[in-house]
Amino acid sequence: MSFFIRKNQRGAKRSNGAAVTGRPKTYKEKKRLAHDDEISSHSEGENDDSRVYTESEEDEETVQEKRLRLTKEYIQEIENQERMRREEQDIDKSVIAHRLKEDLLEQSGRLRRTVADSYEKIDEALIRHLHCKDHKQPITCLTISPDCQSLFTASKDCTIVKWCLVDFKKSAVIKRVDKKTSSEVKGHKSVVQSLSISSDGKFLASGDLDNQIHIWDPITMKWMHTFRGHRAGITGLVFRRGTHTLYSASMDRTVKIWNLDEMSYVETLLGHQDAITSIDALNKERAITAGGRDNSLRVWKIPEESQLIFNGHQGSIDCVRLINEDHFVSCGDDGMLSLWGSQKKKPLCSVAGAHGMDASNNQAFWISSVAALTNTDLIASGSQDGFIRLWKCGDNFRTLTPLLSVPICGFVNSLAFSSDGKMLIAGLGQEHRLGRWWRNGSAKNEIVIIPLKQRETS
């Protein structure tokens, strides 16, 4: 409900804030925009796909009139609320503007909230463990559907399992395939290292170390398409939110872009000097990748065909996650957890030895996975020291303070927050997801669902 109220200058026919972005189509709209009081504060050149253009003038009128009426009612409501809250007769206009701005940001997915402090200590009795016979080997990656109803996990068994998050039971499996099985049955032949689901829940992408990306329908778990084109194993997959564009990162040092509307390959991005370990993206047409031992994180600006290079970490950078469009967090096998801002080439904040020191070889524990609750200040990191640690990004992302730690057993190979912030899901294993340097025999290859509870604000 983010509109602007324009004065009625031209009589009956008038436009509202529908012409937020894009070129005005009708002559009348062009004229109106020339007399604008306010200019849209929307982001740079992004098309608002949800807007519908109507051709005929009469329809436009009635829709616009309706919108105008609704907007007025809405603002009236806000005013009433604010009045009740303040118990004053005069309403502060800036407060309403602030509310409108917040709503705009929330709708476009860019509202930032500071929620980390409101999380309570986690009740360990409520933590659920999910096992199944299809995941006998360590879990490598997982992804949660955007409606938080189902969970998809993959393991070193080359299997993909779909779980229902309502009754916490397994609902479907994609089994391993080898040369004996017929070519009609689709599956993965080697370890699945990456999974991703699109933001509308229509496509599930899985990539393995055999250079293949399989696209599945998440509801029926039926095979849809295979993308071949990478020259080495695929280590990261991510969908751009709100679209059907898939970004894939591989050990051949390239990032490839695939369009799932046409099921075609779009382009390749080059630049990394070591196998890419991880990739992430939000709503913008940008992707961020972690380059392993070349110690660089690269933000790929796709429409401009350029990349921004960030330098940091001393060992291999293993995982990177975007917190919001301007900040991201990375972890590595040097035991460091780093917070970055898009304006600075070095990390804003680094915590060395975030998960403690390994007594056996006197080195910091490798941090194998990290997760961030989008547009907030909450981060989770997992390693092999037996704890999942939750951190708070404070002071404009310049400090990292430890918040909570959840005791678990095993290697935390994958972490994900549900989009409503109510659950933290971890994929555990007896081994690291990339190799067998250690094996923790007392751990189980399972998925752990940690319920997060926020304190009631008074």
Added chain:
Amino acid sequence: MSKKWQVKNIVEEASDIEETEEEGKNEESSEEDELSGLDIPETKLPVLRSIHNERNEDADKLAIREELSALTFEELQKLKEKIGSKKFNQTLTGVKKKPQVKTDFKRANPNRPREISSKSRKIETKVAVQVPKVFRSDPRFDNLCGEFRERSFYRNYDFVNKMKEDEVKKLKEELREETQPRRIEKIKYLIQRMENQIRAVKKRKLEEEKQEEEKRITIEALKEGKSPYFATKWARKERDLKEKFETLKEEGRLNQYMAKKRKHNAQRDRRHMPSDHY
């Protein structure tokens, strides 16, 4: 820490092109690289495969479009899959590059991240200072070391022999207190070695002295105007024998020495005697 993944020695697509080379094209960037391994026969699409002629763009565009129209749908699909839908659409619509694409990436201040193109296949060389390579040279063949002079060498490194004598004393003390048999063996071996070396050094010094003595005599003779005296080999040998005789006599080992010598000579002479074997 070993590398987590073995990054295979992957042949870049650019070098793929060099194998499947069509008529002389330059190694220009991403345009032609994607056409490697395409199933469409080489006779088709000559203009598309050829160099992007910057002078005659319009003519090229038309030519490319004509070529594309001649292809079957299947081939078009393959081409699209190979080069990517973005580039395919660009060639169809004739848009070469969007105006937004920057070629000169300048950042506001040096703290900002560095920006480069995401399409270039050049491998960045690292700017960090590398460890300098150590070049080793053999002093025997190195002109800078000069010629080897034995006398200077011995004079310069004479101090080592003194160190050896001190060490022999220390080793002897150690030997007295040592209990482990292997260690005792080692120390004994070392002591003997060192003593041999010391003895050899002394002998060499004596020889040097004798030579110097001779030289001195000849020089004096020359000075006084007499004819110089050059010793023959036999004379030298005789002199040495005499000296040895004297030293042995003083020490009292002469008899022992003579007995041994006689025995040794007898053994050697016995070889030449006729034997009674048939």
